[in-house]
Amino acid sequence: MSFWESYVLLAGVVLGAMTLLWALSLLWRDAGIVDIFWGFGFVIFVWGAFLLTPEGFQPRKLLLSVLVTLWGLRLAGHIFARNWAKPEDFRYAAWRQEAGRSWWWRSLFKVFLLQGGILCIVAAPLLAAQVSAVPVRLTWLDVVAIPLWLVGFIFEAGGDWQLMRFKAKPSNRGKVLQSGFWRYTRHPNYFGDAVQWWAFYLIALAGGAWWTVFSPLLMTFLLVRVSGVAMLEKSLKEAKPGYREYIENTPAFVPWFPKRKNPLV
Numbered sequence: 001m002s003f004w005e006s007y008v009l010l011a012g013v014v015l016g017a018m019t020l021l022w023a024l025s026l027l028w029r030d031a032g033i034v035d036i037f038w039g040f041g042f043v044i045f046v047w048g049a050f051l052l053t054p055e056g057f058q059p060r061k062l063l064l065s066v067l068v069t070l071w072g073l074r075l076a077g078h079i080f081a082r083n084w085a086k087p088e089d090f091r092y093a094a095w096r097q098e099a100g101r102s103w104w105w106r107s108l109f110k111v112f113l114l115q116g117g118i119l120c121i122v123a124a125p126l127l128a129a130q131v132s133a134v135p136v137r138l139t140w141l142d143v144v145a146i147p148l149w150l151v152g153f154i155f156e157a158g159g160d161w162q163l164m165r166f167k168a169k170p171s172n173r174g175k176v177l178q179s180g181f182w183r184y185t186r187h188p189n190y191f192g193d194a195v196q197w198w199a200f201y202l203i204a205l206a207g208g209a210w211w212t213v214f215s216p217l218l219m220t221f222l223l224v225r226v227s228g229v230a231m232l233e234k235s236l237k238e239a240k241p242g243y244r245e246y247i248e249n250t251p252a253f254v255p256w257f258p259k260r261k262n263p264l265v
Contacts, residue, residue: 003131006052010045010127011120017041018116022108031092031111032083039075041119042068042126049127056130057207059138064129064203067149071196074153078160091231122219125201128209141206149199155181155255156192163189176242184255186233186246190223191253224253 001009017037025031046068050061087093095110096103162180166172181188197216204212222228229252236243249259 001052003128006049006131007120007124007127009052010048010123013048014041014045014120014123015113015116017044018112019108022112025107025112026104030088031096031107032089034111034115035089036076036079036083038115038119039072039079041072041116042123043072043076045119045123046072046126049130053127053130055133057133057136060142060203060207061130063138063142063146064126064200067146067196067203068126068200071149071153071156074157075193078157078164082164090235118218118222122197122215125204125209125212125215128212129200129204129207132207132209134208135206139206141202145199145202145206148202149196152192152195152197152199154192155185155188155195156190159188159192174240176240176246178246178250181255182250183258184251186250186252187223187229188255190228191255194220194223194253229253 018034018041021033021037025033046065050065053061083089088096092107092111095107099106159181162182163177166177185191194216197219201213201216204215224230233243233247233252237247251258
């Protein structure tokens with residue numbers, strides 16, 4: 001089966017799953033369940049690609065599929081635990097209120113099919129990396145991808161864990177986490193997510209799929225400018241009094257040492 005035949009089939013599976021998820025969201029009155037499916041959707045995609053590309057180089061296929069699975073299942077599990085028994089995410093709740101009675105059908109396109117479409121675009125290297133049967137060996141790009149992915153995974157999982165522990169303490173309500181990974185970047189989880197996608201791309205690049213570079217570029221752009229850093233910080237500036245100072249002293253995305261505060265000021 002060619003790349004495009006496999007891609008169309010996998011896209012159909014993802015969009016079909018999103019439509020089913022949309023129907024469930026209407027019953028549960030919670031569009032936020034789409035966030036839980038985001039990581040799991042890539043797991044479905046990568047293993048579907050694994051099964052549809054028997055001609056591909058098996059060690060590379062297995063390496064990529066395992067790394068994507070570890071990333072996707074951890075992310076899905078984290079969001080599930082974070083959202084359990086809590087109200088609908090403020091973004092979807094605001095859209096629901098704005099749309100009124102038309103939300104039931106608007107949510108299908110504005111939330112579920114939109115995210116499903118983005119998922120399919122971003123997932124392109126997960127298939128492209130597995131289609132090629134050459135080179136018939138793991139290259140230096142495959143090898144470099146492993147520690148790069150590990151760095152990203154540690155930042156994302158570690159950042160999420162540190163934030164979860166911080167929020168669990170009532171005494172921290174209204175405060176800003178500025179320790180651990182959060183001392184060096186305001187969004188270690190988003191940074192780690194982006195790094196892992198660049199690692200996935202390196203594996204695709206090793207298989208000759210250089211053209212899928214749009215995938216990590218798009219994911220990084222979304223995390224920084226659209227649904228990640230930009231959207232979250234807009235609300236945090238208003239909700240947390242100390243966040244503006246945190247912005248002045250701490251890098252937004254790529255980790256670096258925080259600025260030293262002027263003792264004379």
